[in-house]
Amino acid sequence: MATIAPPLLHKKSSFMMGGNANGVGLECLGYHRGAIDTTTVTTKPPPVVMSTVRRVLHDLGIQVQEESTYNYRCIRARRQDSSEESLMDSQSSSEKGVYGPQSEDPGDEVRMSIELTRLEGLSDTYSLDIRRLKGNLRSYKFLYDTIREKAALSR
Secondary structure (H helix, E strand, O other), rough: OEEEOOOOOOOOOOOOHOOOOOOHHHOOOOOOOOOOHHHHHEEHHHHOOOOOOHHHHHHHHOOOEEEEOOOEEEOOOOOOHHHHHOOOOOOOHHHHOOOOOOOOOOOOOOOEEEEEEOOOOOOOOOEEEEEEOOOOHHHHHHHHHHHHHHHHHOO
């Protein structure tokens, strides 16, 4: 005999508490592991943090692929040679990408993961984890510092 499945219940959650009408909420946030950078710790609501981060990444010309609501894979393309730049002058600075001085940022391609995680034992406290996946360490450090500064999470 076939049983009839009960209708799906839609969980209501507040947008400001990190949920949405689809039931995607804070339960998909992982817990932070490892050292904590206090400048990336925030008590702002997760949707606000992620929209700020996405805006900052767009302003920096970094390509973003959303893996989940609170996890992005990002790529900053390598710096173009001066001969290649003249061909690309029609692009805006956000499409070209942001690069630091040659001594701080060689301009290599950098791939990174940006994820918002919960801090265990602290309710409504989150950490923005920015991890290098591939690329020059100095280029990554320049991007890491720039993203932290522009996102201004600890303020």
